[in-house]
Amino acid sequence: xxxxxxxxxxPPFAAPFRFFLTAPLFALLAGMLLLWSGPELFxxxxxxxxxxxxxxxxxxxxxxxxxGAMIQILPVVAGANIxxxxxxxxxxxxxxxxxxxxxxxxxxxxxPLAFRLAALLLGSGAALFLGAAGHALYRVASSNPIIRGxxxxxxxxxxxVGLGMLLAMALAGSFEVPLLQLTSIHFAWGFVGWSIILLAxxxxxxxxxxxxxxxxxxWFANRFAGSLLALLCLWSIADGIGWAWLAVLLADAMLLxxxxxAVLTLQVQSRSKRARFDATQHYWRLAMLCTLASCVLSxxxxxxxxxxxxxxxxxLCGVLALFGGGLSVMIGMLYxxxxxxxxxxxxxxxxxxxxxPNMNKVIAMRQIDRQMxxxxxxxxxxxxxxxxxxxxxxxxxxxxxxxxxxxxxxxxSALACYRQHCLKIAAGMxxxxxxxxx
Amino acid sequence: xHTITNFMANDHRSCDHLMVAVEQAVASGAWALARTxxxxxxxAMQDHFAAEESLLFPLFEQSTGMYRGPTQVMRGEHAQxxxxxxxxxxxxxxxxxxxxxxxxxxxLVMMQQHNLKEENVLYxxxxxxxxxxxxxxxxxxxxxxxxxxxxPT
Numbered sequence: 001x002x003x004x005x006x007x008x009x010x011p012p013f014a015a016p017f018r019f020f021l022t023a024p025l026f027a028l029l030a031g032m033l034l035l036w037s038g039p040e041l042f043x044x045x046x047x048x049x050x051x052x053x054x055x056x057x058x059x060x061x062x063x064x065x066x067x068g069a070m071i072q073i074l075p076v077v078a079g080a081n082i083x084x085x086x087x088x089x090x091x092x093x094x095x096x097x098x099x100x101x102x103x104x105x106x107x108x109x110x111x112p113l114a115f116r117l118a119a120l121l122l123g124s125g126a127a128l129f130l131g132a133a134g135h136a137l138y139r140v141a142s143s144n145p146i147i148r149g150x151x152x153x154x155x156x157x158x159x160x161v162g163l164g165m166l167l168a169m170a171l172a173g174s175f176e177v178p179l180l181q182l183t184s185i186h187f188a189w190g191f192v193g194w195s196i197i198l199l200a201x202x203x204x205x206x207x208x209x210x211x212x213x214x215x216x217x218x219w220f221a222n223r224f225a226g227s228l229l230a231l232l233c234l235w236s237i238a239d240g241i242g243w244a245w246l247a248v249l250l251a252d253a254m255l256l257x258x259x260x261x262a263v264l265t266l267q268v269q270s271r272s273k274r275a276r277f278d279a280t281q282h283y284w285r286l287a288m289l290c291t292l293a294s295c296v297l298s299x300x301x302x303x304x305x306x307x308x309x310x311x312x313x314x315x316l317c318g319v320l321a322l323f324g325g326g327l328s329v330m331i332g333m334l335y336x337x338x339x340x341x342x343x344x345x346x347x348x349x350x351x352x353x354x355x356x357p358n359m360n361k362v363i364a365m366r367q368i369d370r371q372m373x374x375x376x377x378x379x380x381x382x383x384x385x386x387x388x389x390x391x392x393x394x395x396x397x398x399x400x401x402x403x404x405x406x407x408x409x410x411x412x413s414a415l416a417c418y419r420q421h422c423l424k425i426a427a428g429m430x431x432x433x434x435x436x437x438x
Numbered sequence: 439x440h441t442i443t444n445f446m447a448n449d450h451r452s453c454d455h456l457m458v459a460v461e462q463a464v465a466s467g468a469w470a471l472a473r474t475x476x477x478x479x480x481x482a483m484q485d486h487f488a489a490e491e492s493l494l495f496p497l498f499e500q501s502t503g504m505y506r507g508p509t510q511v512m513r514g515e516h517a518q519x520x521x522x523x524x525x526x527x528x529x530x531x532x533x534x535x536x537x538x539x540x541x542x543x544x545x546l547v548m549m550q551q552h553n554l555k556e557e558n559v560l561y562x563x564x565x566x567x568x569x570x571x572x573x574x575x576x577x578x579x580x581x582x583x584x585x586x587x588x589x590p591t
Contacts (some may be wrong), residue, residue, distance in 0.1 A: 076551050079559035143562060209550040212458050273458045275465035340547045348517055355525070359547065360540030 011071055011085035013345045014419065020091050020334055021411055025102065026060025027327070027404035033104075034397030039389035052107040055234030057169055057322045058165075058190060059122065061156045066198060067092060069337060071151075077205060078147045080136035088132050102191025103168065112172035119168040119313040126161040130154055147219040149201020153224040156232075160186060176367030184235050192254055193232050195326060197225045200261050202333075207265060210336065212273040216264055216312050247301055255295045255302075261293035279360060279368045283332025286376070290324025306405050315386040331353045331375060331407060338411060339363050342418045346425070354421075355426045362417050363410050371410055376404035442494070442568065443561035445576055446486075447585055450553045456550075461531075461542060471531050476530055480523050482583075487516045487583035494564060495577065501567045508560050515552045522548060528553050 030053050034041060039051035044050065071089055074080040082088055099121030104116035132152055142148045163186035170177045204221045207213055215221070236252035265288045269281065277285075294317045301307045301317070308314075339362035346356035381396035456479035463472035495509040522545040529538035568575060 046518070077554050077558055144558060146558070205554065207456075209553065210546065212454055252578070273455070273462075275458070275461045293498060340544070340551075343544050344548075352517065352521060358537070358540035359544045360527075360536065 010075065010344065011082070015085045015089035016072040016341065017338070018089060019064040019071075020338060021063045021067075021408075022093065022097055022402040023064040023287070023330070023334075024408040024411065026056045026064065027059070028258035028401060029101075029104070030056040031397050031400035031404060034385075034393055034400060035416060038180065039385075039393045040142060042315055042385055042389035042393060044311050045318060048107045048110070050315075052104040053100045054318065054322065055100060055103050055107070055423045057327065059096075059103065062322075063096065063100075064093075066195075067096070069202075069333065070129075070133060070198075072152070072337065072341070073202075074136055076141050076264070078137060079393065080133075080140045082132050082136045088128065092125045092129045095121045095128070100126055104170065111139040111173075112174075115168040115172035116174070119165040119172075122161055122168075123165045125156060128183060130158055133181055134188075145225070146201050146205050149197055151205070151227040152229050153198040153201065156195075156197055156229070160194050168307060181239065182255065185239060187255060187434055188235065188254075191321065192228060192258065193283055196203075196258055196261070198229060198331060199227075200224050203261070203265055206333075207284070211269060211284075213268045213271050216363060220260070220264060221389060224257070224261065228254065230409070231257065246305065251302060252299060255299050259295040259299075262295070264286040266292075279365075279372045280336050285328035286379075287325045287332070290320045290328065290379075293321035294325060312386050316383065317381075317383045319386055320408060323382050326338055328375065328379075331371075334407075334411070335363065335368050336413050342414050345420045346418065349422065350425045350428070354386070354425045357417060362414050364413075365412070367406075367410050371403060371406040372397065374406050378403045391398040442572060442575070442579075443557060444562045445579060446494075446561055447557045448552075449482075449486055450549075450557070453479065453486060453549070456547065457480050457542070464535065464538055464542075469530065469539060473530050476527060480501075480527065483519065484506075485583050487520070489579050491516065493575070493578055493582060497568055497571060498560075498564050502563075506580075508555075508563075512552070512556065512560065515548070519545060519548055520554070 033049060033053055033056065037047075037122040041047055043055075068089070071082060071085055074082060099118050102114045102121065103118035105111065106118055137151050137154070140147055142151060163182060166177060167179065167182055167186060169175065170179060170182075204216050204224075208215045231250055231254045233249055236256060238247040238250055266285065269285060269288075272281065273280070297313065297317050297320070301313050304422070316407065336359075339359035342362045343356045343359055344352075350356055378396065378399035381392050381399050385392035386398040456475065460462055460472050460475040460479055463469075463475050491513060495512065499505045499509055526538060526541045526545060529541055565572070
């Protein structure tokens with residue numbers, strides 16, 4: 001209840017926005033890495049460049065957006081206020097950003113110091129965020145699937161980063177661990193325990209409310225996060241102690257649960273009452289189709305050993321899950337969150353006397369659509385590169401650069417709009433000095 | 439069980455559907471129909487704000503002693519939505535597709551983040567603090583909201 005008293009205190013604009021602006025920079029680096037390493041990157045999922053690329057997208061792009069969005073939405077959806085959000089955002093961002101760069105550098109150079117520093121920075125950044133978000137959510141009753149999902153996603157991030165630190169220290173030569181086994185547990189916690197549980201809890205709210213669809217079935221929304229987390233814990237234990245048959249069974253159950261989320265989202269979204277699909281809805285649809293495809297391909301690989309002999313198979317699953325699923329849904333959400341935050345903060349600053357530009361004037365729809373097509377093309381080229389790296393690696397890298405330069409430009413144009421209107425408001429207030437500002 | 443949360447959340451969904459009817463009319467270029475539908479939507483929104491500001495919020499404030507807390511924030515957001523409604527009405531009169539679409543999108547996101555705060559935090563608190571008064575309060579709220587011609591959800 002104490003949290004609610006101040007739930008007007010939306011975090012300052014700079015708190016989430018620094019994460020949103022940094023995200024495309026990591027995807028730009030990923031594009032450059034593709035061009036620099038060339039087709040060799042796609043030789044296997046274990047090449048140093050493939051590992052660096054995976055982390056630039058997951059711990060770079062995706063985690064930046066998720067952290068920024070969490071800091072912004074916790075007060076809105078759960079009434080859970082983070083104390084000193086700007087300070088927290090500054091510290092977490094300052095630790096996470098160089099942490100991911102050092103991690104990528106570690107993979108590419110095998111330099112032990114890079115791995116050690118990356119583990120230290122990513123570990124402290126995640127610990128700070130988890131402490132603050134956990135403290136804010138601790139006081140909130142788990143009264144609905146969104147709040148439960150947000151709470152259950154936090155241990156997922158903790159496990160992912162904890163295991164990641166362990167792996168980084170092992171790669172730095174500090175001690176020995178079963179690398180392959182720990183890597184698959186680290187990946188599963190990052191993909192399922194953190195990303196999917198967080199995404200689902202957001203989807204249960206965002207899809208029906210913003211796309212005007214029927215709600216998700218209550219039985220599904222109520223049980224999803226808890227069941228998935230339980231399956232993940234059991235699978236980690238089974239995999240850890242080497243009960244292969246049980247591990248495969250539990251992995252299948254996890255994949256089917258994630259696939260069910262994708263199918264239900266597509267089904268619910270197809271009943272949207274909105275007059276036309278905008279970029280955000282297209283991005284959601286693409287993300288769910290890619291997540292579904294990735295789950296189906298992984299299920300097939302679990303049961304058809306013939307497929308796992310092909311190096312393309314895991315690469316294809318990875319491209320679908322990371323670029324098709326994660327990146328797509330996050331860019332789609334950014335196109336709603338960023339223009340709305342610009343409008344909201346300008347509206348509050350203008351105090352009703354200087355009107356803020358509407359969302360579609362913050363980032364022009366035409367620019368958003370162009371960026372979306374560039375992203376679609378980059379994804380198609382990346383999928384092709386998984387099969388024919390010699391032909392498609394360079395076009396895919398180039399297109400990834402274009403799509404994310406375009407995303408960065410769109411976000412910067414939102415920032416320019418914000419700054420320009422701040423000046424207008426300041427001038428307006430100076431001529432009418434009674435305004436309180438904020 | 440009838441709760442304030444369920445009752446008021448249902449009215450949020452009714453307003454959503456009325457808003458979508460305007461959007462569909464605008465998308466098909468039926469400006470006269472869009473203005474009629476917008477009238478219904480605006481009336482439903484005003485009734486909802488009025489029910490909260492004149493009935494629900496004062497009861498919550500009296501019962502909790504929180505006069506400058508969440509209800510004050512909600513009133514502030516109502517004022518912002520009233521401004522957006524006025525701007526959307528003006529865009530409809532001008533038959534300006536881009537302006538209406540942009541304002542309506544902003545209003546939709548504003549409405550939904552406002553609804554989230556109410557449905558997840560404020561209404562459950564009202565249910566908790568106004569347990570004894572729910573039976574009498576719901577018909578009163580119903581009367582306030584009945585002015586608008588809602589689409590059943």
